[in-house]
Amino acid sequence: MMSENHSIHEFDVNLIVEYFSKIERQGPGSPEITLKALSFIEHLSANAQVADLGCGTGGQTMVL
Structure with a gap:
């Protein structure tokens, strides 16, 4: 049985970069999510x- 391996490299990352470059926080998340992640x-x-x-503009750093 042969399975196909799909690579993330086949995806056009420019779509994600372009989307997040136009919003205040350049990635998913929020101050609440940062604090929740920290709670774990x-x-x-x-x-x-x-x-x-290397974590974007550092929005989560201000919360931390």
């Missing part, structure tokens, strides 16, 4: 630090 990290201390590298 166990044993996070009050003085924890975050490295936000």
